[in-house]
Amino acid sequence: MTPLDRQTQRRLALIFSVFGGFALVLALRLGYWQLMPHADLQAADSAAKLQPGQIKAGRGAIYDRTGLLLAGDVAEFIVAADLRAVTNAADVAAKLSPLVGRPADELRAGLEAKDGRTYTRLARNLNEATANQVRDAKLPGILVETEAKRVYPMGSTAAHVLGFVAADGKAYTGVEEYYDNALRGEDGTWGGALLVDPTRFRAPRDGFDLVLTIDANIQRMTERELSKAVEAQDAAGGSAIVMDPKTGAILAMASVPTYDPNRFATTPPDRFENPVISKLYEPGSVLKAVTLAAALEEGVASLNTSYDDVGYMRVGGVTIWDWDRVAHGRVDMRTMMRLSLNVGAVHLVQMLGPERFYKHLRDFGFGAPTGIDLTGEVGGLIRDYKSQGWGDLDLATNAFGQGMAATPIQVITAMAAIANGGRLVQPYVVQQIRQGDRVIKDTRPIAVRQVVSPQNIPAMHEALVGVVEQAVRASVPGYTIGGKTGSSQIPTDKGYDDELTIASFAGFGPVADPQVVILVKVDKPVHRQLGSEVAAPFFGVLARQVFDYLGVPPDNVRLAAENRKPKPGGDTQ
């Protein structure tokens, strides 16, 4: 081995000294950062750690059909503390207390938590100005965070349709739960605090917005009038729905008692359920419209078919009475519907037989969910002739809507089918799913099946118009209205309740060109029990307001306008 010459040795020594010096400086600097305490860095570190590797996607907003915001995310400012970085809890608490409006003792207790926690939240629901004040105070260990908070600016309006989102981000009931996947979006990823691999970055996709079929104005009218009806009768509650019979779009859906989704935490949980889709009731005489439609469809009766009404009928050893317990003599089916005679409805189902009656009942959508885009819908209960223990009495009581259970949405959907020319349509509450201005999905009406032939529609309309001529308080001056009253008994453990009823009215108008179908249901009214007395007046008031709002012309105006239209192949009059 040849020894190095002196010059090379010197050069090498110089180079190694330089490198060694660098290494020493680096080592000392590393030691300094590693070993010396740095409160500010600890706070920054903990702040970085609090931010997850995921980027939260924003939740979509919900609008009514006129563009009013019904639900959306706003910023919630939270004051938290990294307990490792808090050196003087008493001092921090004293300075923080006036800013966040919490007693210093409480804050200090939170800052001095002995349970091993390193992080705690001290105040939330702060506004931006307060949050900025806390930031500017630069208190050691105190962090200001922002989180999304779901708000419902119109309070309890359409609460049962909307549902709510809890603090943990989980959606409950209504469209919030049904469309949770669309509203939620997809979270993105940062790939860690020190991102060295750009391929790990994935941008979040914010949730889609929903545009409902609900009209805030019609919703307000419905809620206001329903509340009045329930209060006037000291009733336990009630529900009302306004639907476009041609499409199945729900314009309003209200129930009393309701709740404010902004205050879900202090609301009794039983109020979260949407009674319109989840609460079963015996629809009562409203169902006679379905019974008559089935009889017309099968050709076993017409409006001129008559029978001797003695006020009661014995079926399966039980006496079925007309609601008024009066013998009406010879009556036809118009009168049967107009006076809502149970005996006449029983005659019809006896002519139909169970097989054909239950087929039509199911065709009208009873016994199965309608498929409305809301969480929690139930299908109702029908004990048909195949069920164990079924008897003639079941058939007889089912003819006038007792001994079976349905939801209000099923009843209004059935009435909509009669109104719109015989097509059963699927109800829906979301018209569009949007991303900004881009329409992702536009809901098209779904016609499920034809349940009444077009040739039987005029007879059905005639019968239901006759009902409103009797239940005159459901009428709207200037408009031809069709509908059916219902005063159903409430089943209890010991048979039916002797006094309390569910009063309802389902109707539509104008009959020649139905624009809306409305169902009103008042639960357990105290002062009056009949649907014609409790629900029909409410229907009349609400229908008039809705017609005015939608600009539906009265019959004479509509007819005059139609007469002026040029007829195909004819001269203009």
Place this chain on the structure above:
Amino acid sequence: MTTNPVTLSQSSAEVRPIARPAGRLDTPRIALLVLLGAILLGGASLLYLNLAATVATSSTRLQELSKERRMLEWQRTEKAGDLARLANPQRLEQRANELGYRAPRAFTYVTVSPEVAAALDHRLLATPPAESGATETPGGWTNLQQQFQRWLAR
């Protein structure tokens, strides 16, 4: 008997390498190569660290911008919420009642022929906005002025 003509010492001398190759690495060259390698490695490391730092900085900036965008979206929602609160039919109804407005008892629909409708449209369009009548009730002073002008014109 045959004898081996090559002696042991001769064969050993042949298998031993006699001379080093011309480009052999001596110690200074090895040191130089190590140094060069270290410099290259250091350069590459610096480049990588620089890139990583740039990506990290961009990432942080992206995160900040994303947060800013989210804040703006939240602010927009807040404004939309304010608008919804102000346009809430319940509030408007209450406010209208406070101002003395009442819901009309009934609407009157008037049927007119297309010719009359066209003529009406024409007149309405031709009327200057000031004369067409504002929807608001005129204030007390305006009302007084109008009454005075009508009195003068009589």
